[in-house]
Amino acid sequence: MSKQRTKFVELVLLLIIFTCVVGYGEAQSKSFLVDCGSNTSTKADGRIWVGDSSPNSSLSLISSGLDAATSSTPSQSSSSVFAEIYKSARVFTTTLNYSFHEIPQGSYFVRLHFSPFSMGDHNVNDSSFSVYANGLRLMLDINVQGEIAHKNLILLSSGHNATASSLVKEFLLPIGPEKLVLSFIPEKESFGFVNAIEIVSVDDKLFKDSVTKVGGSEVELGLGGRGVETMYRLNVGGPKLGPSQDLNLYRTWETDSSYMVIENAGEHVDNSSSISYASHNDSPVAPLLVYETARTMSSDTEVLEKRFNMSWKFEVDPNFDYLVRLHFCELVVDKQNQRIFRVYINNQTAAGNFDIYARAGGKNKAIYQDYYDPVSSKNDVLWIQLGPDTSAGASGTDALLSGLEIFKLSKNGNLAHLVRFDSSGHSVDNSRMRIIWISFSAGVATLVLLAFLVTMVVCLCKMRSRNKSDDDDSKNNPPGWRPLFLHVNNSTTNAGGGGSLRLNTLAASTMGRKFTLVEIRAATKNFDDGLAIGVGGFGKVYRGELEDGTVIAIKRATPHSQQGLAEFETEIVMLSRLRHRHLVSLIGFCDEHNEMILVYEYMANGTLRSHLFGSNLPPLSWKQRLEACIGSARGLHYLHTGSERGIIHRDVKTTNILLDENFVAKMSDFGLSKAGPSMDHTHVSTAVKGSFGYLDPEYFRRQQLTEKSDVYSFGVVLFEAVCARAVINPTLPKDQINLAEWALSWQKQRSLESIIDRNLRGNYSPESLEKYGEIAEKCLADEGKNRPMMGEVLWHLEYVLQLHEAWLRKQNGENSFSSSQALEEAPESSLQACCSNQDSSEAEKSQTGSTLHNIV
Known part of the structure; x- marks a missing residue:
């Protein structure tokens, strides 16, 4: 008998323990699912939702303006797993409080479901209300229909079907041992509604209080006291x-x-x-x-x-x-x-x-x-x-x-941000809309008057144009085209291409000789396409020859298109003020008969790229490639240091490095150039522009332009010059498509010689190639702060050239100095190269510095 009692007691104890554990588990996972506007229980998404009008000791409603709305037609959310609970809603015109009792202390997901449908005399487009949870503001003056329309607008703008027909707001709230009160407060003379309320217990392990701050150290969030x-x-x-x-x-x-x-x-x-x-x-x-x-x-x-x-x-x-x-x-x-x-x-x-x-x-x-x-x-x-x-x-x-x-x-007891959306999903500022409507009547009258004046001006212009005798050149230029040079004001010149250019007589004089259109047509044989040597968004570039035999390059803007005109303007500003042996020189311009033409020195050997691959031109030697890189580095160094703020080229690539008849390299195409940051700034914030394959990754990520962006692009040029292949070649295996990444991986293994141009094999100094690869690798550092300045790049390239020349002399049996001697002599040579301006007097340098200071 005693044994039976013992077993009975053990069973009772086990039952008690089991009941406690189950009860504890239920308390931890307890959830409240409310079908608002309903007096019955409804099954949705596999769970039972209790009507807010059903007898329930855990829930009470307090409001003097309650209505229960029921959808009589299938809603747009009928395909949703919540379709059944979206058929009803609780509508309120005064403050509505949902009070939840017997909630164990802890964190909970509180989800509020809104699915608009026809609600009798209430127009859902006019609904506006706020929501609070135990005093914490969750939503402010929200218009559900506008929020849904805005979500669909985002979907449409990204090329997806607009399918949203309901809105679910989810909040994580810390709830103490007291009850939870959700307060719904309609805006004055408006109303609100809610279809369902969902409260789900959250495991304490879901969030950690200590997390990593972006760009910094660990921080404490204090989620126990925040929504x-x-x-x-x-x-x-x-x-x-x-x-x-x-x-x-x-x-x-x-x-x-x-x-x-x-x-x-x-x-x-x-x-x-x-x-x-x-x-x-x-x-x-x-x-x-x-x-x-x-x-x-x-x-x-x-x-x-x-x-x-x-x-x-x-x-x-x-x-x-x-x-x-x-x-x-x-x-x-x-x-x-x-x-x-x-x-x-x-x-x-x-x-x-x-x-x-x-x-x-x-x-x-x-x-x-x-x-x-x-x-x-x-x-x-x-x-x-x-x-x-x-x-x-x-x-x-x-x-x-x-x-x-x-x-x-949440911040200071608030999670809400007031943004109003109209029924089409666009944000609305109420005060701005009132101003718009107040001024609408006056605006209409103003538009009518302006339309009348414009009509009169157009008629007068047409009459004048009929009385004016145009020469044959005007046939090639459509009416309305205005030469760029008639709209330039030197004081508002914008190097970024964003401002209107207004050249006065002094500014025009800095652009060199003013050519007549007759001279330009004669030099290009009436713009013969056979003389075209390049084309861009602005138009074509022609090879031309003046009467005295001088060969020139002529850039003609296309009158039929506005594409590239901002870059064209920037080019004018830059080249009218920049003078350096390693920058392409602007000789003059022509602004007759609605034309926009710039005249440059002719670079007989074309682009550096054309001598590397993709043409039948003889390959450049290692020395010629080094000299071309050094020349372009000198030009970039001058841009970066020639004025107080400096100039960032922003489109450094081998097609913008031109070679003259002596293979002297010069930087060209300054259409994307920007003035550098002012003294109290580290960068220029601007939209990302440049060429694929050469683009600085840090600039792309942050939209912050610095001189180091040019350094990165130049690093790609260095690898392109030694490997003689396109910077992006999709026909190659995946790991070889991007030249910068591919060459950098070989360089980090100190095996750059394995992928260099086969035309260089056996014709270069191994030591010079080693140093060359090291400086190219530094240029391609992912972060700008780890890249060298252009002056340092130039110094190292000069050193690389001297190592190669010493190797050549040794190969030819001549007396040669060692690499250590080359290193000792390199600084002086490089310093002279960095600081000299062989084409400008000291006065010109001073003028250049002052004028570049005004470029923004």
Whole structure:
């Protein structure tokens, strides 16, 4: 009998323990699912949603203006997993409070569902309301229909179907032992509605309080006392995942394609076998389905040049802090150092030398990384970019991402940012709209008056043109074309091509000789296409010969197109003020009969590129290539240092390095040039422009232009000169397509001689090639601060040339000095080359410095 009692007691104890454990588990995972406007329970997404009018001790509603609306027709959200609960809504015209009782202390996802439908006398387009949670402001004066339309506008702008018909706002809230009160407050003389409320318990392991700040150290977020809004949650490279596919927290993971700057910049990869979490603590972070798909950098030829070409762009609210969570799982490579990349957030390096395999401890291991990013008050866009870390020495230049989440952190008890969207999805400023409507009537009258005046002017011009006798040249120039030189004011000249140019007599005189159109036509045989030696967005370049036998190059702007005119203007400004032996000289201009023509010195041997590959011209020797690089480096050094702010060329490449009859190299084409930063700035913020293959990766990431951007491009030129191949060649194997990356990988192995032009084999000094490769490698450093100045590059190239000349003398049996002697003599020679201006007097230098100071 005693044994039976003992067994009975043990069973009771086990039952008690089991009940406690189950009760604790239920408390931890407790959720509240409310079908607003309904008095029954409804099943949706596999869960039971309780009507807010049903008897419920855990929920109470307080409002004097409650209505329950029911959809009588199928809504646009009928295909949604929430279709059943979207058939009803709670409508309110005064403050509505949902009070939730018996909620265990902890963190919870609070999701508010809105799906507009016809609500009787209430027009959903006019709805506007705010939402608070225990005093924390979640939403301010929101118009649901406008928010949905704005989301569809984003989808359409990215080339996707506009499918959104509902809005779900998700917040992570810390809830104490007291009740949770959700307050819905309509704007004056307006109303609000809500279809469903979802409250889901969150595991404490979901967020860590200490995270890495972008570009800095670890910071404490203090999430225990802050609210969080989920801005974006994306399954990168994979399909949309619904709540039923995320059983832990019932989250929705959207596709990422509509947020990619270039969608085909990332290729889809997947692997559904043997995916597991690197740490058991990570299981609540994301479902394994997220890690089974990913995007890797594309091999598409259209985006090959964009070395950090996986970019996502997100609209965010300014003046808030953001937590960015990135999910990774290596699905392809099976050992370390095979895929190393960098992570950039808002154009700052968030992580370098990122090796998923090494961090996760193997293939098919899921990990995540959090980054804290404070967004400035003026920044309403958040960029996330992934690109290769070429400095890390990985065998492949690639990146991979599986998932992405962006969370907004509350500030001073607020998560809301007031942005109003109209029914078409465009933002609306109420005060601005009132001003527009007030001034509309006066504007109409003004437009009518202006239209009348314009009509009168046009009629007078036509009458005048009929009475005017034009010569035969006017047939080639359409009416309305105005010469550039009639619109120039020297005081407002803009080197960036953005301002209107107004040349006065003094400025015109700096442009050299003024040619007549008759002289230009005679020199080019009436612009014979057989004399065309180049073409650009502005028009054609012709070879011409003056009566005295002088050969010239003539750039003629096309009157029929505005393309390239900004660059044409910049070219005028630059060349009318720059004088240097290694810059192409401007001889004069012609502005007759609506023409825009510039006349340059003729460079008999064409471009440096034409002597490297792609033509039947004899190959250049190693010495000639070095001299061409030195000459162009001198020209760039002069641009960078010839004035207080300096000039950044911005389009350094072998087709813009021209060779005269003596193979003296000169820089040309200054259409993209910009004045350097002022003394109190480190860079010039400007849109990215340049040529694929030569573009500075740091400039591309940050849109911040510096002199080091020219240095990077020149480093590509150095490798192009020695390898004699195109900088981008899609027909080659993947690792050889980009010359800069390919040559740099060989140079880091100190095996550059393995890939040099075969015409150079045996005809160069090995020591000179070694030093040459080292300076080219330094020019291609991923960060500008690690690259040399152009003056240093010039110094080293001069040294390389002297090493080669010493080697030539030794080969010819002549007395030669050693490399150490070459090094001793190099500085003096280089210094003279850097500082001399063989084509300008001291007065000209002074004038150049003062005029360049005014270029902005």
